[in-house]
Amino acid sequence: MKSILSEMQASGLLDADGAERVRPLLSEGKPLDEALVSSGALSEEQTLKFLSEKFGVPYLELADIELKKDFLAKFPVRILLKHRLVPLSIENGSVLVASARMFDTTGLDELRIATGLDCRLALAPATEIDRCARKFLGVGADTIESMANDAEPGIAVISDDQDDVDLSDAAGEASVIKFVNQVLSEAIQLRATDVHFEPFERELRLRYRVDGVLQEVNVPPQIKQFQPAIISRLKILAYLNIAEKRLPQDGRIKLRIGENELDVRASVIPMLHGEGVVLRLLHRNTALLGLEQLGMAAHDRAEIERILELPHGIFLVTGPTGSGKTSTLYAALSRINDSERKIVTIEDPVEYYLRGINQIQINQKSGLTFALGLRSILRHDPDVILIGEIRDHETAEIAVQASLTGHLVFSTLHTNDAPGATTRLVDMGVEPYLVASSLEGVLAQRLVRLICPKCREEVESPAKQTIRLEAGRVMPKTTWRGRGCRDCQNTGYRGRMCICELMSVSEEVRAAILSRASAGEIRKIAAKQGMQSLRTDGWRLILEGRTTLEEVMRATKEEGMAM
DSSP, X not given: OHHHHHHHHHTTXXXXXXXXHHHHHHHTTOXXXXXXXXXXXXXXXXXXXXXXXXXXXXXXXXXXXXXXXXXXXXXXXXXXXXXXXXXXXXXXXXXXXXXXXXXXXXXXXXXXXXXXXXXXXXXXXXXXXXXXXXXXIOTTHHHHHHHHHHSOTTOOSOOTTOXXXXXXXXXXXXXXXXXXXXXXXXXXHTTEEEEXXXXXXXXXXXXXXXXXXXXXXXXXXXXXXXXXXXXXHHHHHTTOOTTOOSSOEEEEEEEEETTEEEEEEEEEEXXXXXXXXXXXXXXXXXXXXXXGGGTOOHHHHHHHHHXXXXXXXXXXXXXXXXXXXXXXXXXXXXXXXXXXXXXXXXXXXXXXXXXXXXXXEOBXXXXXXXXXXXXXXXXXXXXXXXXXXXXXXXXXXXXXXXXXXXXXXXXXXXOSSSTHHHHHHHHTTOOHHHHHHHEEEEEXXXXXXXXXXXXXXXXXXXXXXXXXXXXXXXXXXXXXEEOOOTTTTXXXXXXXXXXXXXXXXXXXXXXXXXXXXXXXXHHHHHHHTTOOOHHHHHHHHHHTTSSOHHHHHHHSOSTTSOO
């Protein structure tokens, strides 16, 4: 090994200082590849590529590899996970196996004995091997494997029919705790906002929502028999009743995973084949964006800044769940947060913690609702009020009254577009004259996925898309897309940005609200005054090369851009 070390120095790959750090480790019996990496003399990639060339062993990139389940079923999962091996292909009774260890052949020997196949070594970075293991063997595969081995043969560890089993003990087992932690860690690494545990007759499906789109996660098939223990573990974390299986339950979990602090909203619902759980992950230490970073068009941002300087009135942000409404409102609050204003928020839950802003958490169990909290807030002499969501007539009525008595009120509402917010408030029972006199602006928004910067490439637009999109607008001859890479999980997208539809409430719009005009009629008035539709704003991002036509089409409705 020392001769190889000298050869590396002679080639200029390794300097004298690095060699000095490696030699003591070699004297202790550490393999050369591990000594080079652990000493910091060379990176793992540099080490493996040198050894590959030196010994004629192939070095492989595993980013684009695809492995089928029936192929992987030929190999014991326990051996693959224990020795960090990935079988790649079989040819003439010989299997090509990727490993990050050149000189440790224990795993290959065990695999050869277990399968009866000859094993040929290929080198690949450990991070790539771990990624392949999670992708193809399943997240938490090593934990599930050990749980299955510990179970008695032919007996399910826990069954939905076994009500007399102490699920709290099962859920507290180290292996179950480890599996749940692995799932949450994996979700954070993939930037997931939601984790879905979905029970079916023969499987427990696990899915992450990443950049607004659900992605199924590969899990070992044995996970189904541990379903009740896993669900019970999640319920224990959320301080829910593990014995209650017939009614929906909601809870919260506070977690610290590495440097990430999370507030997790847990929702449990009884389904046909067991309880389904959805976890909403809220990152407490996520940097809060300003209005400039939200990606709005300059004219929309300028109009919002004008509304922020008003002494009173209501500003609403509308859109479906997960469309970034709260982030937009917090960015707006941050802009006007100073020592001259008292800002109070009432939310369910408090998603971001803002210095200098008084924040109230809704507590349904103790009776602290939006309506009750709002009445108390008004006695605290606020200048600006943020209401997490207007859900009912009582909350809407108090919000309107607060704006009419000299307060600037921010809130969210569930409508599909900006003009629809006016009719929604009227449908809630608020008188049209109150809506017309208090409402100052409505922002409808959606989040569209951005093209991954690592695999972004310019492509020729398909002929069928090179058509007239709107008056005077034609699809350009070339557009941008993401080819798909390791960074974006081969989706071609990474990160999201909002597209907006901002309706300022002019005198003409107020008159239409007073006359109980429909949302469609109000839309026509607002469009004549310069309101741009969601699709038109999406078109801006397409031309800038930030997103794709398919993504804008997915996130928006037909109105505003005829196809």
